[in-house]
Amino acid sequence: MFAKHHSLDPVEIAQVDKRHVLHPWSDLKTMHTEDPLVLAEAKGIHISDAEGNRYIDGIGGMWCVQVGYGREELIVTMAEQARRLCYYTPFGAMANVPAAQLAQALAERAPGDLNTVSFATSGSGAVDSAIRFAHFYFNCLDQPSKRQVIVRMDSYHGSTYLTASMNGKRRDWSQFNYARELVHFLPSVNAFRRPKGQSLEDFANEKVADLEAMILELGPENVACFVAEPIQASGGVIVPPEMYLPRCLEICRKYDVLYISDEVVTAFGRLGHIFASKDVFGITPDIITCAKGLTSGYIPMGATIYSDRLIKAISGENAVDHPYFTNGFTYSGHPVAAAVALKNLEILEGDGILEQVRDTGPYFQAELQKLRDLPIVGDVRGMGLMACVECVVRKIGAEPGEADMAVAARVDAHAQERGLILRPFESLCILSPPLIVTTKDIDRIVSILRDSLIATQNDLIAEGIWSPLARG
Structure with missing residues (x-):
């Protein structure tokens, strides 16, 4: 017989948690002794x-x-959508109203020609999907060697096998296995740690040169994408030097490397705009990933937004044999999550x-x-x-x-x-x-x-x- 949650006192809840819950980033030395x-x-x-x-x-x-917590509009939206349509499969030619409307809303707010959306249940899933798409894209173009991924130290991109391999926070590197054969790290862009006496301009020039040097070292024919948070969030809120990101985009264009802007943290108002890539940093990437503030945390959801240029190159008359994009999740475009995201956008902009x-x-x-x-x-x-x-x-x-x-x-x-x-x-x-x-x-x-x-x-x-x- 399960007890109702409110019938257990805090001490009892803490004991239950310590006994049964393996939290993200748990310290295994203290997980059974430290009270949550x-x-x-x-x-x-x-x-x-x-x-x-x-x-x-x-x-x-x-x-x-x-x-903020306790927004009645989001709570009511969640309940109403659950009553109307709580779930249906997103696979194949199956659409639901709020997911289609949300995809349109994101496309309208994303920069440039980023108009095609795939949904996930987290930022990790959104970034993982972006990398899989980059590999899929170049395979479709008969460039299978373009599979290497470039990221930066102090980065955080997720907790799937692939995205965890892309994290540049050394303290996060634990007893797991990582896809090190695919991922390559550039030095940190944290200006606070630059050598004494080095100007910010020289530091920025050096960090931009690091990207080009890495692409040339690996061979442009082998590099699929560069993935960058506009501001490196959990790595220490590292704001890049001015013009660093636009110059990195230019280098990616020069060598046919996809630029993926990881906006899992910076999107949906954290910097005062729905998306920060263009409005704050002046870049229009090939792909944007987002999550977190998409639903204000009320329900899990992530999204990956792709450029029309990329989609056109591999779809329709340009599609290859066996053209199936076999990536997605049971809860991709979940109707309840999509409805909440739409209402959240309405609040962010309308209020x-x-x-x-x-x-x-x-x-x-x-x-x-x-x-x-x-x-x-x-x-x-x-x-x-x-x-x-x-x-x-x-x-x-x-x-x-x-x-x-x-x-x-x-x-x-x-x-x-x-x-x-x-x-x-x-x-x-x-x-x-x-x-x-x-x-x-x-x-x-x-x-x-x-x-x-x-x-x-x-x-x-x-x-x-x-x-x-x-x-x-």
């Missing part, structure tokens, strides 16, 4: 745990709860949320920059409503040590005590609040973060782990 934070309710930008403690959700769930982000984003960034006066803060970077405060415990310029690897978790623990949830990764304190956040909310976020950074400094000094004088 048991969440129970959420509204607006706040979440509450099962004990009634309330927190500002500083990471928007996982970069995705754009319009002025995109314009609000374009107003609050600069304020958010400016207030966070004020944290640079703290000795523990090495860098503050970001754009729109995504940001990273990078802590430095080691001497600047030295290799990261164990203290750096754990410092953000310390900051997050202090922040939770004060009512704010961050996303800690190594020395990175990452923020991506719901897009409905106000300037008053931002003031509270920055105030809590400042207090938490100071508390962490004091802990490290008291424990003899660090002295601000060692930064250099």
Whole structure:
């Protein structure tokens, strides 16, 4: 007999979770001993745990709860569509109304001639589909050697076998196997870590040259695609140097390499636009991948959007023998998810949320920059409503040590005590609040973060782990 969820107390839920749930990125040393934070309710930008403690959700769930929690329009849309048509197979010549309408809506908002959409259930699935399409495309054009994939260090592209192989975060490389024969990593474009004395212009030129050099080293006849997040999100909110992305696109065009813009995080308002590739960074890629904010996290969905140029080259009279694109998922274009996504787009655009982000984003960034006066803060970077405060415990310029690897978790623990949830990764304190956040909310976020950074400094000094004088 199963107990109803509300009949179990937080301690019991935590025990059940530790016994039965294998979470993403679990530490297997502590998974049976470390108590999880048991969440129970959420509204607006706040979440509450099962004990009634309330927190500002500083990471928007996982970069995705754009319009905030508890939006009745999305909840009602979900229920109404489930009553009307909860599911039907997407395979073959089977269409459902909201999925077709959503594909049209995405095509209308995507840049250039990106007009054909395939659906997935996640960002990982969307990126995986994009890579499979790139291979399929060149095979159809009788160029089967064009299969190598170029990505960058500090990238994150997903958690399927293929997309996990494309992740450039070294701390994520674990005891799994990876498709290393297909994937090649360029050096990071994190300007904070450039050599001392190197200008930003020289750094940008070097990073662009890295891409061309990699293509030439592998041979253009062997390279299928270059995959890049406009801003590298979970790798540390790394904003590329100005004109870096347009110049990379030019190089891809020069060598017939497909440019895939991974907008799983940056799309749907995070930077104040539905898509950031063209509107923010001035590029029209061959393929865009998206997910997360597509449904504001209310239901899983991802999408891959393809250029007409690519589709035309391999379809209709140009199709090869056995022309079937055998890629997709049971829940591709799920009607309930598609209906929610359509309503989410309506809210983002109709409620002025995109314009609000374009107003609050600069304020958010400016207030966070004020944290640079703290000795523990090495860098503050970001754009729109995504940001990273990078802590430095080691001497600047030295290799990261164990203290750096754990410092953000310390900051997050202090922040939770004060009512704010961050996303800690190594020395990175990452923020991506719901897009409905106000300037008053931002003031509270920055105030809590400042207090938490100071508390962490004091802990490290008291424990003899660090002295601000060692930064250099």
